[in-house]
Amino acid sequence: STASAADNNDGQKGQIAILVNSLDNPYYAAEAKAAKRKAQSLGYSTLVLSHNEDVNRQHQLITSVVAKGVEGIVLDNAGSQASVSAVRYAKQHGVPVVLINREIPEDGIAIAQLSHNNVQAASQVAHKFVQKLGEKGKYVELTCNLADNNCVARSKAFHRVLDQYPDLKMVARQDANGALLDAKEIMDSILQEHPDIDGVICGNGPVALGAIASLQNAGKDDVIVAGMDGSNEEIEAIKSGKLYATAMLQAQKIARVGVSELDKYLRTGSTGRPERQLFRGILITKDNADKVHDFSYGKK
Amino acid sequence: MSLSTKLMPQNSRAATTSRVFLLILRLRIFLALFAVLVYFAVTTDRFLTINNLLIMAQHITIFGILSIGMTLVILMAGIDLSVGSIVGFAGMAAGYLIMEGIPIGDHVLFLSVPSVIVVTCLIGLVIGLVNGLLITYLNVAPFIATLGMLYVIRGAALLSNDGSTFSSLAGYEELTNTGFFFLGTGTVLGIGTPVWILAGLTGLAIVLAQKTPLGRYIYAIGGNESAAVFSGLPVRRVKLFVYAFSGFCAAIVGLIVTSQLHTAHPMTGDTYELRAIAAVVLGGTALAGGRGTIIGSVIGACVISILNDGMVMSGISNFWQMVIMGMVIIFAVVVDQAQQRLEKRVLVSI
Amino acid sequence: MSLSTKLMPQNSRAATTSRVFLLILRLRIFLALFAVLVYFAVTTDRFLTINNLLIMAQHITIFGILSIGMTLVILMAGIDLSVGSIVGFAGMAAGYLIMEGIPIGDHVLFLSVPSVIVVTCLIGLVIGLVNGLLITYLNVAPFIATLGMLYVIRGAALLSNDGSTFSSLAGYEELTNTGFFFLGTGTVLGIGTPVWILAGLTGLAIVLAQKTPLGRYIYAIGGNESAAVFSGLPVRRVKLFVYAFSGFCAAIVGLIVTSQLHTAHPMTGDTYELRAIAAVVLGGTALAGGRGTIIGSVIGACVISILNDGMVMSGISNFWQMVIMGMVIIFAVVVDQAQQRLEKRVLVSI
Amino acid sequence: MAHEEGAEVVVETHALYKRYPGTTALADVNYRVYSGRINCLIGENGAGKSTLMKILAGADTPSDGHVSVRGEPVHLDSVAAAERAGIGIVFQELNLFPDLSVAENIFIGHELKRLSLISSSAQKQHASEQLKRLGLDIDPDTRLGDLYVGQQQLVEIAKALIKKVDVLIMDEPTSALSQTEVDVLFEVVRSLRAEGLAIIYISHRLEEVMNLGDHITVLRNGEKVAEDLIANVDIPWIVSAMVGGSAGEFENLPSSGHAPNFEVRNLTLKRTNGLYALDHVSFRAGRGEVIGIYGLMGAGRTELVETIYGMSRNAGGQIVLDGADLSNASAIKRLKAGISLVPEDRQTSGMIQGMSVRENMSLSSLPSYAWSRLMPWIRRTLEQRDAEGMISWLRVKCASASVPMTSLSGGNMQKVVIAKALLTKPKVMLFDEPTRGVDVGAKTEIYKAMKAIAEEGVTVIYTTSELNEVLAVSDRIIVMSTGRITADLPRTQATRDQIIECSAPTAGAAEALIFS
């Protein structure tokens, strides 16, 4: 149902709280839905919540669900450092936490920290981008949100690849807040300063789509755009040739694994796996775009 | 000795100086625009190209159109905090109408693009009307009524597609409801459609504000509401109209943004109300009502937009942009206060 | 015949009914609190456990403390939009003082935790004072002055550490500046420190508002500012005090949040001003000033917080939460208006 | 002769000027106040009395000149500063807080404290004592807004009395008081004089001045024109000093036999405190008739004309114009039907300060200047023509129709407000205190205009607090007291004594205070 995020039909094993950033972003929505489905199939009821990047709200939500007596929490956190105390709070009150997507800088508090291999995924995208550009030309980087560690990691990985090519010049770099309209307007402005760019490399999906909207309006269909995330919108853009490459983050998989490990921990007292695990990002181009749906690869 | 001779200016140096100074203050928003343009033209390459000016004009439309509706509201000593949410909701409504259609029994009705636009504008108008009804008939203070609506309408926008976007709003060839993108990205005579819409709305609003009884009433209500009531003006109906018009402007912005991004996102327009208010204040409209112009606000929106774009082009960080923005807002009002004081002084000294 | 005898009530049935109804309306915020508690106690497991009540009390502190400062501002017919940004900035300031210290020449001065708290509170106070100065001396409308400061202070918070957080604020054992976490997470007699702070501030503010000349002046200014000026009240100083106090409350909230999270995040407190205003309005304080109570606002904050927590625990989606929140705000004022009308009618009918 | 030997001058002004846009409220005023004396200040409406007092009380600052207290120049930039210099004031307009209690109002700014907290019990006790001294027996916990205006005025006086001052200014303190209340007040004022205070007393009732005062100063058009000991002067002297010889006279020949076209039946309106503001008011008026309504402040005249105009929603009773029942019509409909109002307070309800003279004049009749309903452009030339017509007909002094309203003097502003009402082509025109705060010349012109309007066949109903003015232009006189009509007589039969007697609040108070 759309109205109620809670589902108590099948909760013999208790309830799991699923806490993500914002449900109006397709990535987080996919994560939350996959986790919910998996948890229900394992016999838990679920409570899906969002903190909208507000660390204080995240803290309050965690204390609330702990008081409510949930069995465990699957958390895509609101800011790595600022989430440590909330996770520790849950642990101290006997509620295990599985972190997905974003890590925290301390070990041993969360039972698992599952994140995407941003470095690998970003490097692959960057390589593909370089190849297409023929190792030379002018490009623009639009970062998603430099206050977010994942975003910083992606940008660094981009540069580790791109900076090796002396003929490849970055002519502008701006932060677009991870948002569609911001990206479009910033791209509009940059295009004025640099009408002759050959490529744009973007820190996340919405930013790439915003850049595409701007380029389309300016009639610059030949500029190569690369992004990261792999939302359905991006996939559509790849199919129609507007977006050249992206990396699909396995949101569904990471969420499902997170729930299974939480379940295993609840049953056996251990996940049986190392705390930090990385999930490969899958490079998507026109060739394999068909295989992607809702941040899941392979089945259609 | 008749009064008219008494009103003859004294030809002292001091009086002339304050007159010149007053003129400068009155024209300050134009000077500010000019200053911003010159500054970025000098410091930033390719700022002053036709192309960039056209692009900037496109960006101005968003806050320009919002500021037109907001100006009328503020002229009337009101405030409308709900416009940002209406922008988001209107976009979602348009997306829904184009991609999902209206289910009627077993059938689904798809409207043509012009009808979608009209219906979306009507939706904005009705939401504005609800604001107006809360304010006039239930006596809720405008700040609270529109704050409440800010939440309600944003929630509704999010609920409309369970938080997801409506994307690739190309319409369906077979249903002949394509062509929605023209609204945001098309050009007429080389100038973008949104710019034409802004120009049209600006002209319309100027005529409305300056030439019609309705406009006069808006100024009168903002200048002295109790005197307006005593003068037998239809105060409630004027208020209803103005809030509805503000909702209408917000809906148009929602349509334009959606059309430009090819996607309706439910969070679009978040906090735009604050920037629209800032543009209005920058343009010299008093928050207390009764004093201000449409053109001032539109130019205020230009200054804010160009400042923004210019800062982006010259690579000033986001964080500094916020600080500068805040200072500009406060400074604008401080200067306005100085102008008011000087106006009085000049009036007394003649 | 004295007026007091003239005002003796008649004992008609109708009058009694409206009196009972009026009493209900007057106590509505307590009834609302009760209703919310009962509703969630019945529908939601583990809602009414000591543990959860303690947790909810902790959550209330954030908007409770903000609403205390905001009440005084609104009683005076002002508004303070900058509190959310001050929350963020105060947290960053505390983080900076604990982790980086104050560079003096070649040395770096680290303050003890109590000093850090005092200095941070002073910073909040000074920012509030700047609001007050803009409003009283430069005649900037409160809405604009504090809107400008909202941007400036948020920008400053972001700039203070280039957008990053100050994390793990444990302090350094060797510098004896540890113990900051007690403020947010410690308990005294089993009840969290923030709850004690809220209780203390509430008591203080009630005494201030009801028992001191200053409090009387705040009501007087909100009730009739020009009469306050003509009565020789120190209007400017009262305004300065009230905005400074609001800044101070925001700084305390910033400290509490930072201490709870062990981290200072520059975006903390974003849009909190709106919820604080909502709490005040819910508590029956009129936005036009002159009428309202501290305790009403604190209970208003309780209702908002508990509604929030309750909706979270019973799994109502975020989107619905927004819609409900907006409706509650509007409804609160509509009921308040009804009460005002009824008060008049009951007075007339006696 | 003006200076009295042996009396100390406490306050003195030196070449004081106060300029407002369009008006010079004070010009070169050298004013002296003696301690231990009652210093009366006299002048026509708009002469500048209140302006002078506001400057002494620190509520306004002079454009030029300065004030000295006991020979020392002082800078009175706030009411608090004036209080420190020993000057306290009862303002002409009430400065009270309706939502606070009586005791809280009395002690505002001078709270009685114990341990730096307000001591409510002490305040209540002292408030009670002060009020008793003024003959007012009310519970000091009563919400101020629930008192009637006369009681509020006494509270305002009590508020001034609790301050320790050497100079007490009383700007028309008796305008809402009955004769008994006035007598009690005078005792208090005399005892303050005995304590050595300097009292500045402003009143339009010359008998009061003769009865109470020691010194008199007369202002005319912002200038000090005379100053003397009361013992040396008489009422005719004061009058001629005030009006400057022959000005202000107006010959009026009452007419009769007007065809009745307007009727008010059993109009009622209640105040929030349960008393009737309008207590079953009925009267008739005829085409071209001029009716003057006299009463003290708080008598309900404003409520009457505003209720007729349709501003009170909960009023009972009937209003009939030309056979049409307008009892349930909104103000907008009544305006269309031909009832218009020139409100009491032109600043707050009569005009839009930010607009020009032309825009103010056309405000109520704008639709008639539009091309059509579908093309609602205002025809500027038509609007301009009508505005200029009104300017010359009412002899509004202004440079052009486009000057801002704020540059006009009070009397001319009033004429603009009248023009606005006239342009709606009314059948009944209500004027609420049309000459309040207007200078002498303008006053005469306004009355001439009212007469001229009546001659066009319009029914004119006006209110006033001045006996001379109610007698000046009316064909018929209605006297009101506490919401009731206590007299309704043709001008030719009315006498001054009768009018004064009927206007006393006590005249109808016992019956008027009816509970539902």
Ligand SMILES: Nc1ncnc2c1ncn2[C@@H]1O[C@H](COP(=O)(O)OP(=O)(O)OP(=O)(O)O)[C@@H](O)[C@H]1O
């Ligand atoms: N704030 C103001 N702005 C413009 N003009 C003003 C202002 N206050 C007073 N005036 C003008 O100054 C003049 C003197 O007014 P003032 O109130 O001092 O008269 P007054 O002698 O007290 O009259 P009254 O007997 O009616 O109280 C009037 O013409 C009035 O219109």
Ligand SMILES: Nc1ncnc2c1ncn2[C@@H]1O[C@H](COP(=O)(O)OP(=O)(O)OP(=O)(O)O)[C@@H](O)[C@H]1O
């Ligand atoms: N008993 C009362 N309670 C509350 N307000 C009152 C009371 N009596 C009078 N007022 C208010 O005081 C003002 C003047 O009173 P009112 O209009 O009845 O008298 P008026 O005869 O028109 O006198 P004036 O025009 O001299 O003020 C009005 O605004 C009225 O609402």
Ligand SMILES: [Mg+2]
């Ligand atoms: Mg006066």
Ligand SMILES: [Mg+2]
């Ligand atoms: Mg009156």
